[in-house]
Amino acid sequence: MSVNVEAYHSIQQEFVKQSVTLVAVSKLKPASDIEDLYKEGQRDFGENYVQELVDKQAVLPSTINWHFIGHLQSNKVKYIAPFVHLIHGVDSLKLLQEINKQALKNNRVIDCLLQVHIAKEETKFGMDAPELSAALEASKQLPNVNIKGLMGMASFSDNQELVANEFKYLHELFTTHQFDKQPASILSMGMSADYPLAIAAGSNMVRIGSLLFGARVVKH
Numbered sequence: 001m002s003v004n005v006e007a008y009h010s011i012q013q014e015f016v017k018q019s020v021t022l023v024a025v026s027k028l029k030p031a032s033d034i035e036d037l038y039k040e041g042q043r044d045f046g047e048n049y050v051q052e053l054v055d056k057q058a059v060l061p062s063t064i065n066w067h068f069i070g071h072l073q074s075n076k077v078k079y080i081a082p083f084v085h086l087i088h089g090v091d092s093l094k095l096l097q098e099i100n101k102q103a104l105k106n107n108r109v110i111d112c113l114l115q116v117h118i119a120k121e122e123t124k125f126g127m128d129a130p131e132l133s134a135a136l137e138a139s140k141q142l143p144n145v146n147i148k149g150l151m152g153m154a155s156f157s158d159n160q161e162l163v164a165n166e167f168k169y170l171h172e173l174f175t176t177h178q179f180d181k182q183p184a185s186i187l188s189m190g191m192s193a194d195y196p197l198a199i200a201a202g203s204n205m206v207r208i209g210s211l212l213f214g215a216r217v218v219k220h
């Protein structure tokens, strides 16, 4: 079995104490790995690729909460709109509008997080602070999306101070912006390598892959 059940229970215990939700990131891992963690009690799983998510959702228990955490293209929203639990990586108003449209078609309100660009790397996705404010304002006209909070990815770096400061910045945006539909409730930040810093900075949802499922073979 490639799933690290021991690591799962120790992380999960730690998170419960701190009221942090664990999203188990299962991208590029087989459905059988998800089943193994499901049997241990895990219900929130995160995926990065639309086709892979659709394929897994079709064969796995309907009680799983599916988190889409990758970069989402507008033309693919329709495939996950019927069932997705939370979309983390909403990085443009155009994407938010498309989610609203597909949610309406499915007679749903879809929970979303706006992704903010906090890392030094140009390659990472996300809005800057002015774009975030504009998207929040525009979202008032979009009744079928519910913006629950923010998501961000820190720099891939050994510099703990840099990473901690990026998380602190995102936390500050989280606490200072007005989320109009209801008080902001989710701050999704932290992964296998940096989650203690993220939690120290106020994260309440952490996305962990390799610590649970082992290293991934890189796609592309």
Ligand SMILES: *Cc1c(COP(=O)(O)O)cnc(C)c1O
Binding pocket: 025, 027, 048, 069, 070, 153, 190, 191, 192, 193, 207, 208, 209, 210, 211
């Ligand atoms: C892959 C991925 C993760 C999990 O990364 P690990 O380092 O394996 O924990 C978390 N968040 C996002 C957005 C990812 O793409």
